[in-house]
Amino acid sequence: MDLKYKRILLKLSGEALMGDHEFGVDFDTLNFIASEVKEVHDLGVNIGIVVGGGNIFRGVSSAAGNIDRVTADYMGMLATVMNALALQDALEKIGCETRVQSSIEMRQIAEPFIRRRAMRHFEKGRVVIFAAGTGNPYFTTDSAATLRSSEMNMDVVLKGTKVDGVYDSDPVNNPDAVKYETIDYLSVLNERLKVMDSTAISMCMDNKMPIIVFDLYGKGNMKKIVTGDKLGTIVEG
Numbered sequence: 001m002d003l004k005y006k007r008i009l010l011k012l013s014g015e016a017l018m019g020d021h022e023f024g025v026d027f028d029t030l031n032f033i034a035s036e037v038k039e040v041h042d043l044g045v046n047i048g049i050v051v052g053g054g055n056i057f058r059g060v061s062s063a064a065g066n067i068d069r070v071t072a073d074y075m076g077m078l079a080t081v082m083n084a085l086a087l088q089d090a091l092e093k094i095g096c097e098t099r100v101q102s103s104i105e106m107r108q109i110a111e112p113f114i115r116r117r118a119m120r121h122f123e124k125g126r127v128v129i130f131a132a133g134t135g136n137p138y139f140t141t142d143s144a145a146t147l148r149s150s151e152m153n154m155d156v157v158l159k160g161t162k163v164d165g166v167y168d169s170d171p172v173n174n175p176d177a178v179k180y181e182t183i184d185y186l187s188v189l190n191e192r193l194k195v196m197d198s199t200a201i202s203m204c205m206d207n208k209m210p211i212i213v214f215d216l217y218g219k220g221n222m223k224k225i226v227t228g229d230k231l232g233t234i235v236e237g
């Protein structure tokens with residue numbers, strides 16, 4: 001099968017794993033996402049995944065109360081490790097070999113992030129889940145996704161969301177909202193469209209890394225994208 005993208009970095013927010021719950025992980029949703037990843041993996045695509053932690057803890061949320069910002073951000077990064085382990089478990093149960101690499105060393109449960117090692121995992125056909133964000137406070141996992149995507153020479157960042165692309169206004173509240181097929185980085189920044197935070201968008205712009213925003217819950221969507229169907233919205237130069 002012809003592949004449009006051979007190396008993809010999938011960005012999942014923590015909330016993507018939450019299903020209809022108010023926090024934590026919904027296992028049906030987790031298993032669905034794992035099966036979607038496996039389908040693409042079976043085509044021979046190299047897959048890196050950056051998972052967020054917002055379903056458990058976010059440094060800048062009200063749940064962080066008056067905890068020091070930096071401490072709260074580290075708590076957020078630890079939350080992403082829990083999600084990464086849950087995702088690893090779901091993927092391996094369906095026969096998809098994975099490695100978790102963490103930006104914060106915790107050798108008992110994950111490898112440390114080592115670029116060359118991650119490259120080797122891709123060569124061996126393993127899915128690599130990048131946990132603990134960038135390892136630095138004041139960043140988000142969107143920035144981690146764009147950073148890892150650039151340094152691992154991926155072809156594209158796939159940002160899976162609840163909506164099927166980027167709209168000029170919120171499609172949930174505005175039935176007349178118009179979807180963009182493509183949009184450039186500067187418009188996303190200038191119009192403050194909620195694709196990713198500005199650090200992440202700027203990094204993609206500087207490194208010419210395209211982002212595809214797509215409906216994560218549509219069965220087969222990821223496969224359609226890697227095989228060349230135009231789905232969702234592509235953010236590029």
Ligand code: UDP
Nearest residue numbers: 014052053054059073076133134139140141
């Ligand atoms: N975080 C951080 N540095 C990073 C990535 C994440 O400090 O490089 C912290 C930050 O507090 C963030 C939390 O981890 O709020 C969870 O990540 P994020 O909000 O990106 O998760 P998502 O919204 O994707 O679920």
